[in-house]
Amino acid sequence: PQAAPAMSTPMSQDDYMTVVVTPKLTFQLCxxxxxxxxxxxxxxxxxRGFLSRFPPALWMSSEKFSFRAALPPTAAITEDTTSLVYKLxxxxxxxxxxxxxxxxxxxxxxxGIIRRAVNETRSEALQEHFMQQEQVxxxxxxxxxxxxxxxxxxxxLRDQLQSVQKRLFLVEQEKDQLRQEQNHTKERIARLEREGAEKSREARDERQAIREQLAAMQKLLEAA
Structure with missing residues (x-):
């Protein structure tokens, strides 16, 4: 009879090796x-392991750098080897x-990602603005x-003054309605501009946070 396929076992911490990139950056290799x-x-x-430390959208060309092991190339890797040290x-x-x-x-x-997001937001806001202008x-x-x-x-209907007056009254009502619609359009455009400004602010805050993280990493490098 044909043997049943072996069940795959979950990966444990022992299945991974920690790679330490001097001075203080680490990542895991299976x-x-x-x-x-x-x-x-x-x-x-x-x-690949090094780039896994960063969001895929930020991945760069990794051919520009390589890893030099602190141990000799012929040093043995055993079950007791839990980490290796490399230099970029x-x-x-x-x-x-x-x-x-x-x-x-x-x-x-x-x-570049932030710039594209801001440009897309601005383009959408302008498109909505032009649509509202066309409606106006x-x-x-x-x-x-x-x-x-x-x-x-x-x-x-010059001879029917009363009827004309009624028509004028109706026209004034319609004008008021048009004014209300125009005011609504202006409010909607203003809201879109505020939303665009809020998205731009959030993008700037996010970029500032990344810069602070990068600055912290740079300080660690300089300290090392």
Whole structure:
């Protein structure tokens, strides 16, 4: 008889290895059976683990930097190996400035995201504003048409003064309604502008928070 498929067991903490990137940044790597010595861990695996510390939207090109192990490449990896220490290096910048250049690139990526979000919000607000203006123009054209029709009726009903007065009263009511609609349109436009300003403020606050986090990390680097 065919053997039943083996049940997959949940991953435990022992299935992961902590990677310490000097000075003080860490990330987790899932252990692989083929890792026997330090050099068996590929740069691609280390880069993926490093980038997992950051939101996907901020991921950068990781080909610019690599990881240099503190241990010799032939050092053995055993079940007792719980962590490994690496140093970030790059051919483009000095070793002591690699982490700083990465933080700057992350900051630029985040600023780009915020800029796009603000532009999208502004574009939506402007589009809504133009739509409201078109509605106001349409209402004004309707009003002009009604006034012309009223004058025509007045000329044709000049002998019926009482009827004309009633028509004028109705027209005034319609004008008041149009004014109310215009006021409502202005209030809606103002509300959209306030919402756009609020979204812009929230975006600035979020960007400031990221900058403070990046500044804190930079201080840690400088302190190290």
């Amino acid at each position: 252990r692989r059976a083929e890792w026997k010595i330090v050099q068996d861990i590929t740069q691609e695996e280390l880069r 290096v790059s051919d483009e910048v000095p070793d002591e400035r690699v982490m700083l250049s990465i933080l700057r690139e992350l900051e630029k990526s985040y600023e 123009e349409e209402a004004r054209r309707e009003q002009d048409k009604m006034v012309k029709d009223l004058r025509k009726d007045c000329r044709s």
